[in-house]
Amino acid sequence: MNPRAHSLAADSSIKSFDVVVIGAGFAGLYALHRLRDQMGVSAHVFDAASDVGGTWYWNRYPGARCDIESIHYSYSFSEELQQEWTWSERFASQPEILNYLNRVADRFDLRKDIQFNTRITSLVWDDKNKLWEVGNEEGIIARCKYLIAGTGNLSVAKKPDFKDFEKFKGEIYATGSWPHEKVDFTSKRVGVIGAGASGIQAITEIAKEAAHLTVFQRTPNFASPIGNEPLTPEAVKQVKARYKEIRTKSRNSFGGMPYDKALPSAIAATPEERRRVYDDCYWDGGFRMIFDSFQDLLFNKESNDTAAEYIRAKIRERVKDPKVAEMLTPKGYPYGTKRPPLETKYYETYNRDNVTLVDIKSTPIEMVTEHGIRTSNAEFELDVIVLAIGFDAMTGPLLSMGIIGRAGLALNKKWADGPHTYLGITTHGFPNLFFITGPQSPSVLYNMPLAIEDHVAFATDAIRYLREHDLDVMEPTQEAETQWGALVDSIAQKTLLPGTDSWYTGANIPGKPRVCMIYLGGAPSYRKICADVEANGYTGFALDRTAAIAA
């Protein structure tokens, strides 16, 4: 008797699928569509949320919007979808992106294969039967041959570690798990902890409503204008007529946006030329300042200094009080080595009478009290605390799932000193497991819907290949993984990123190993490497046939 058939029949309450996908954001939705509708494979999605959307389901804070242009920050896999959907703004707000993902779920009838309100806490590889056992708090709920983790890079919030946090008697909100109902800040004294990308978006909006807003900032950021505006019908028409060309151009650019004006070197340009380029990129918005000005900003400190100094000067121009401007001015790390936030009148927010900035690097938060926050030199009475303290990025979502691979190897143990992967999508010792936009891939430095489509295509094409070749186990070799890690590291060392404390390097989480978690060779070179691996029959992977075992 087939032992696998026996084990699956043993407990009929446990469902079996060819593929289980975890997450119903951009990644999980596309994976389900591709597997089920294009490959005819049985696939099922689990998500802890109560509906689709991923990032855009959870991050409902005021001001939340994408910072890559909507027409690029969207799926490219369906020309019909591209033609049917119309973005209203250059940078869509959270409700519009969530509507879009809901529309995708409806259009492709995806919800019927998604189980919501289900947090996966255990994923165990059954080596005998060559299956993954998928479990939640209550035990095993599914078995599958292939596992796709579409759990995102920014879906596990950093835990607040402020002393006596639970004693606060007012309202507490976190940007990454915002209530579905509108939060009313009118006449309230609000404290926002954190001034990164989410904090900057929220601060600008909350300041307009609150009686008083106190911002507790640890590290100032190099923020620049987003340049948001409504999209005119004419602009939309032009984009829709050229979508194919735009997507090709995006995929052939370093960060996955169709920018093509960057000059080779900031330091090689004349001061006048630099000024012209920076003025153009700064005010036009989006990520043009970092990706479309000069190609060497992330590689050459001297060049980087010219952009950093330009942004610092803009902060001093825009903030009236020189002391506040100084506190908001980033120093000690190069521009772009932390994700540069994009803003709309963020710096002008500090010119308002109802906004106070507190530097918690020099005067740290000592404790949270019943009535507010006490720093080392003052007490701030508050009605509301908003946490915008960031994420346990990149590895956090994967490491929180209790993943156990071959021979009882725990992913947490294997990655105790940082992530080890092959191509940033698989890891040795964990067969048939694919993680979408995982650590050591271009991930967060690539326009993510496109990065996600590339990875979903890679994972699902691999599954198709295995099925067509009567193979069923795929696992990267140790050698391929070691070589990939060395390549990722050697490229990172040529850039300015490893030296900065950021979530790119894990330095925002106490005790997390400090290692640059991004493939920094750019999307085009990464895509070529993956295409070559595929074209050559999955070089770097051990492929196995288990029919003999199951017989």
Ligand SMILES: Cc1cc2nc3c(=O)[nH]c(=O)nc-3n(C[C@H](O)[C@H](O)[C@H](O)COP(=O)(O)OP(=O)(O)OC[C@H]3O[C@@H](n4cnc5c(N)ncnc54)[C@H](O)[C@@H]3O)c2cc1C
């Ligand atoms: C505020 C904000 C703005 C952003 N803006 C941009 C932008 O402009 N451009 C860009 O490229 N990227 C942006 N990002 C990154 C963004 O995360 C990605 O663009 C994209 O949404 C990721 O999609 P995903 O499906 O991979 O993951 P997510 O959207 O994070 O979805 C992951 C899903 O997995 C679920 N999940 C996780 N763990 C488990 C578990 N153990 N069990 C069950 N379910 C689980 C979560 O509930 C979630 O629904 C932004 C991120 C944030 C937080």
